[in-house]
Amino acid sequence: MLSPKQTLDTYYLEARRDLLEVAALLDRYDEAVNRAGGPADDESRLKVLREAMEVLAQGDHPQPNRTELLLEHFSKIN
Incomplete structure (x- = not known):
């Protein structure tokens, strides 16, 4: 079983990558809304x-x- 620090050290980069993917999705959606002139x-x-x-x-x-x-x-x- 990992310690709290080991848990963060082990999974931090993976979690950061996943959060950046979500941010990119939201940015792409906002750009699409701007191009289309309105939301889905x-x-x-x-x-x-x-x-x-x-x-x-x-x-x-x-x-x-x-x-x-x-x-x-x-x-x-x-």
Whole structure:
């Protein structure tokens, strides 16, 4: 079992890469909105992603179950 520091040291770069991918997706969407002159007719997937980021942005969770929370959250949409 890894220590807290070892956990961060081991997974930090991977998590940073994944967050940059999300940022790139949001930038591409914003650029597409600007080109099209308006948002997509159905932004439900964007809404679900933003809500998921809110879950992750919360401070200390009483239980380490963020993955489970997100899986349940994502199951609400196709």
